[in-house]
Amino acid sequence: MDKLFSSQYIMEIRMGFIRLTASIILAFTLLTPGLFASGFETTGLGLKARGMGGAFRALANDWTAAYYNPAGYAFVYDNQLGANVGVMHLRNELTPDYRLGSNYELGFFNDQTIYNHHEIYTMPSAGFLVRLPFWGETVFGLSVYQPFDYSISWTLYRTPFAYNDSVLSQLPYNQYRNNLDVVAFQLTAAREFIEDKFSIGIGLQLLRGDLVFNNLYMRENPLDSTTYPDVLSDRPYDKIPEFTKNDGNGWGFGLKGGMLWKLNDKMSVAFTASIPFDITIKGTTAINFIMPRNNGLITDTDTTGYQPGKIGYLFAIGDPISFQSDFETKLKLPPSVGAGFTYEVNDKLQLAFDVEYTFWSRFEGFEFYYSGFGPLPLDSMAIVKNFFTHNLTNPVEWNNAGKVMAGCRYEYNENITFLGGISADQSSIRDGIGFMPQFVDTGDKYGFNAGVLFNIQRWEIGLVSSFYVYPDITIYNATDLDGDYNADQFPGVYKASTFETILAFNYWF
Amino acid sequence: MVKYIKIAFVVSALAVIVLLTGCTDRGTNTPVAPTLPYWGISPKLFVFADTISNPYAPQLIFQIRNPLGILKTAVYVPKVGWPPPHGEGRPLPLVILLAPQDGDEFFYFNHGLRELADEMIARGEIDPMVICCVSNDQVFGGYFYGNSYPAGFYDDIIGSLKDFRLLSYLYTNYPFLINSAEKRGIGGIGQGAYGAFRACIIHPGVFTSITAVDGPLDFDGSDNNHGLIDLFDDALIEQGLLNNDSIRYKFDSLSNWSLSRMFIGGSMAFSPHDTNITYHFTWEGGQFQQPTINVTARDTIADEATLVTNVITDINPAKKLDFHLPFDKTGIPYDLIWSMWLRNNLDSLHEAAGGSPLNGLNMWIATSPQAYRNFHDMTMSWIDFLFDQGYQPDTLIYRGYHGKPAYKNVYIYDLMRHILIFHDNNFGD
Numbered sequence: 001m002d003k004l005f006s007s008q009y010i011m012e013i014r015m016g017f018i019r020l021t022a023s024i025i026l027a028f029t030l031l032t033p034g035l036f037a038s039g040f041e042t043t044g045l046g047l048k049a050r051g052m053g054g055a056f057r058a059l060a061n062d063w064t065a066a067y068y069n070p071a072g073y074a075f076v077y078d079n080q081l082g083a084n085v086g087v088m089h090l091r092n093e094l095t096p097d098y099r100l101g102s103n104y105e106l107g108f109f110n111d112q113t114i115y116n117h118h119e120i121y122t123m124p125s126a127g128f129l130v131r132l133p134f135w136g137e138t139v140f141g142l143s144v145y146q147p148f149d150y151s152i153s154w155t156l157y158r159t160p161f162a163y164n165d166s167v168l169s170q171l172p173y174n175q176y177r178n179n180l181d182v183v184a185f186q187l188t189a190a191r192e193f194i195e196d197k198f199s200i201g202i203g204l205q206l207l208r209g210d211l212v213f214n215n216l217y218m219r220e221n222p223l224d225s226t227t228y229p230d231v232l233s234d235r236p237y238d239k240i241p242e243f244t245k246n247d248g249n250g251w252g253f254g255l256k257g258g259m260l261w262k263l264n265d266k267m268s269v270a271f272t273a274s275i276p277f278d279i280t281i282k283g284t285t286a287i288n289f290i291m292p293r294n295n296g297l298i299t300d301t302d303t304t305g306y307q308p309g310k311i312g313y314l315f316a317i318g319d320p321i322s323f324q325s326d327f328e329t330k331l332k333l334p335p336s337v338g339a340g341f342t343y344e345v346n347d348k349l350q351l352a353f354d355v356e357y358t359f360w361s362r363f364e365g366f367e368f369y370y371s372g373f374g375p376l377p378l379d380s381m382a383i384v385k386n387f388f389t390h391n392l393t394n395p396v397e398w399n400n401a402g403k404v405m406a407g408c409r410y411e412y413n414e415n416i417t418f419l420g421g422i423s424a425d426q427s428s429i430r431d432g433i434g435f436m437p438q439f440v441d442t443g444d445k446y447g448f449n450a451g452v453l454f455n456i457q458r459w460e461i462g463l464v465s466s467f468y469v470y471p472d473i474t475i476y477n478a479t480d481l482d483g484d485y486n487a488d489q490f491p492g493v494y495k496a497s498t499f500e501t502i503l504a505f506n507y508w509f
Numbered sequence: 510m511v512k513y514i515k516i517a518f519v520v521s522a523l524a525v526i527v528l529l530t531g532c533t534d535r536g537t538n539t540p541v542a543p544t545l546p547y548w549g550i551s552p553k554l555f556v557f558a559d560t561i562s563n564p565y566a567p568q569l570i571f572q573i574r575n576p577l578g579i580l581k582t583a584v585y586v587p588k589v590g591w592p593p594p595h596g597e598g599r600p601l602p603l604v605i606l607l608a609p610q611d612g613d614e615f616f617y618f619n620h621g622l623r624e625l626a627d628e629m630i631a632r633g634e635i636d637p638m639v640i641c642c643v644s645n646d647q648v649f650g651g652y653f654y655g656n657s658y659p660a661g662f663y664d665d666i667i668g669s670l671k672d673f674r675l676l677s678y679l680y681t682n683y684p685f686l687i688n689s690a691e692k693r694g695i696g697g698i699g700q701g702a703y704g705a706f707r708a709c710i711i712h713p714g715v716f717t718s719i720t721a722v723d724g725p726l727d728f729d730g731s732d733n734n735h736g737l738i739d740l741f742d743d744a745l746i747e748q749g750l751l752n753n754d755s756i757r758y759k760f761d762s763l764s765n766w767s768l769s770r771m772f773i774g775g776s777m778a779f780s781p782h783d784t785n786i787t788y789h790f791t792w793e794g795g796q797f798q799q800p801t802i803n804v805t806a807r808d809t810i811a812d813e814a815t816l817v818t819n820v821i822t823d824i825n826p827a828k829k830l831d832f833h834l835p836f837d838k839t840g841i842p843y844d845l846i847w848s849m850w851l852r853n854n855l856d857s858l859h860e861a862a863g864g865s866p867l868n869g870l871n872m873w874i875a876t877s878p879q880a881y882r883n884f885h886d887m888t889m890s891w892i893d894f895l896f897d898q899g900y901q902p903d904t905l906i907y908r909g910y911h912g913k914p915a916y917k918n919v920y921i922y923d924l925m926r927h928i929l930i931f932h933d934n935n936f937g938d
Contacts, residue, residue, distance in 0.1 A: 100910035100911075102910075103907070103910070114538050115536065118536070120532055162922060165545065220912075230919070231619045234919045234920075294619055296619040296623075297615075
């Protein structure tokens with residue numbers, strides 16, 4: 001009786017500990033901004049996995065298997081709680097060459113090397129797993145992590161003085177911004193189907209998507225010179241800057257699955273698949289048009305076409321026009337498949353090799369549909385209303401991308417383990433179509449990872465540092481991909497590099 | 510064990526320090542915008558009357574709806590030119606820019622000239638200069654800056670250094686201007702390009718630099734059979750008068766008949782019905798008040814085949830404004846009149862001037878294959894002529910971007926940057 005009482009008591013303590021920890025993890029994850037890899041996929045999570053360059057599918061022996069291969073849970077025989085935080089810096093550069101017809105300036109900082117805004121991002125994740133006596137013995141886990149994340153912002157534009165010399169202080173700082181977070185709340189279950197040989201695991205995901213997407217659209221001046229005076233739409237008034245800030249969120253679902261087969265005591269293979277479903281993002285948009293300011297027209301003696309209430313006045317007085325609307329867009333996330341192999345050379349050294357293929361072609365960019373507009377000037381005029389309320393798109397034509405990863409793990413002694421890994425990651429935007437500052441993935445990149453893991457009683461504490469080398473990419477034209485007269489790629493020379501450090505702990509209980 | 514914990518913390522702390530140091534804040538490196546003086550422009554209304562040698566000079570007085578003979582200008586003056594305390598009293602060079610058809614004195618300013626000049630001066634791309642923008646006539650859109658009673662005597666007004674002409678007025682009103690040919694430039698687009706070259710040919714040595722953008726610089730084009738000739742039937746079609754016998758009393762100047770208005774303005778300048786007028790002013794009080802013109806005699810062109818009569822009228826009946834079109838009702842050139850136009854062609858004026866009247870003039874000419882009204886062909890033909898004559902003009906061939914062809918004056922804003930730099934370079938230090 002005492003023994004039973006003692007077991008129940010211990011179990012209650014464990015469950016209470018788990019509930020408390022899970023609550024802390026959820027709050028911690030939701031309140032902290034995070035990051036990215038290819039496209040806008042994150043570089044991964046977990047100390048061992050990241051230290052080995054992401055080659056972890058066939059190893060999958062801690063709570064982060066929820067991300068890499070849920071089947072790995074089945075071979076974890078102790079309960080575990082873990083958390084890690086990635087600290088990342090995107091150190092990108094853009095030298096704009098945004099001219100129309102290669103000659104005509106719009107106000108972008110052409111030929112000047114511009115840096116993305118300085119931000120040190122954190123990417124937390126956490127989870128736990130417990131072995132429970134259901135359906136034989138099944139290992140369950142709850143984890144929270146970010147499978148997709150990207151955050152970057154730029155200041156790249158200033159209105160030419162001749163276009164409007166009175167709004168410099170009113171231009172937004174975050175002109176091009178993308179803060180895209182997809183957080184997965186994943187319930188994972190795995191069990192062995194052949195004891196000590198073969199397991200299958202699945203993860204059910206509740207996905208939360210958050211999007212802050214700022215963009216500058218150089219809109220075609222709607223005043224046709226056959227109807228309105230030429231001077232209203234001649235250069236430099238031919239393009240009207242429209243700044244938008246879309247801020248919204250939505251929910252969706254996803255699935256993860258995997259299998260792990262231990263070929264013998266030294267070798268294992270794994271296969272995984274991830275299927276996230278679309279997330280509908282809804283929110284509000286702040287829209288700000290920087291209108292042309294033609295001092296000469298307004299101060300001219302002509303009083304017929306350039307008085308308040310006239311369309312000529314609206315397009316020459318230079319007052320910014322700001323209003324809000326609701327928006328809706330679809331976030332199409334890419335499925336992926338992967339495979340892994342691991343080989344234990346001896347008691348101290350273990351090697352791993354993974355491949356992953358992500359179907360980035362499914363991501364088509366964003367189409368923003370607007371409704372519920374705030375007050376508009378001259379909205380009784382169709383040409384004005386259509387111009388100010390036009391739906392906007394940011395189409396992309398991305399490619400599916402492969403990734404190979406190799407890593408090793410060397411157990412120096414019972415307390416210290418060294419980790420190393422490399423990865424080669426295809427860019428999803430490698431042909432440059434639809435390349436924008438909001439997604440800087442300049443080409444096939446190489447990652448170098450190294451770390452150390454300290455095993456202290458029930459604790460694992462460690463640190464991994466990563467460095468990613470990107471090739472430069474030159475985007476040549478401000479091309480309109482969808483025929484809406486808005487440029488869908490931002491020309492210039494892009495350079496990128498990424499630094500990341502991960503701090504992590506795991507606790508076995 | 511405590512030892513390992515200490516090691517772990519030390520290593521982690523070091524790693525974080527290294528990471529944060531490696532991720533130093535670079536800023537954004539965005540360029541700083543210059544501060545502009547916003548000194549503004551000065552509209553001026555110049556009235557031309559040589560009260561000393563010719564008290565009742567007719568320069569613009571016969572123009573329709575211009576009873577006071579006013580030439581409108583707007584002048585950009587950099588702040589540094591004005592004497593202290595407003596400015597620095599710095600001596601400045603002068604550029605005159607002539608407006609195209611329908612362009613008024615604010616034409617260049619409405620395309621961003623003031624802000625562009627302010628910015629280029631602030632950035633040190635050009636030295637400060639005064640820029641005088643001259644209005645074209647607003648009734649027909651312009652008279653090609655030609656020379657006749659109904660069109661006005663622009664040859665005398667624009668390039669002459671005599672008193673009571675444009676230059677003299679500018680030097681009087683802006684005493685900080687450097688009165689020297691080496692510090693004097695001229696330019697224009699469309700009819701303004703023609704007017705600028707015309708002024709330089711007729712007044713050799715007055716300007717050191719000229720900039721011209723697509724215009725009627727060779728009336729009959731590169732093969733002597735196109736240029737404006739191709740537009741003759743278009744003008745008739747514009748009014749629904751092709752092959753219509755009634756053109757002599759129906760060929761009109763409604764505001765949306767731009768081509769017709771161009772030919773009316775040109776006809777007023779190059780083939781007016783009245784070629785010589787004997788007139789008499791009555792002037793009141795020694796001030797500029799509306800003068801009364803008494804026409805005492807007229808010499809007229811006898812041919813009536815292309816005469817358009819009694820269509821253009823003025824409140825002053827003494828301003829009889831009949832004219833001869835250079836084409837007949839079928840849109841074919843009418844040689845007698847067309848030859849009068851061709852006598853005003855730049856190559857003819859150049860030949861009539863004798864020698865090389867453009868020697869010493871630094872020329873910059875821009876043209877676009879997308880220009881309207883055959884201006885590209887006419888401009889290229891003029892460039893070829895200049896090279897044939899031994900001149901070495903700088904040329905720029907430009908195009909618009911996709912969806913925005915270089916039609917009419919669309920790209921004058923961008924060209925003005927080249928124009929200002931060219932003049933500045935030729936002004937020297």
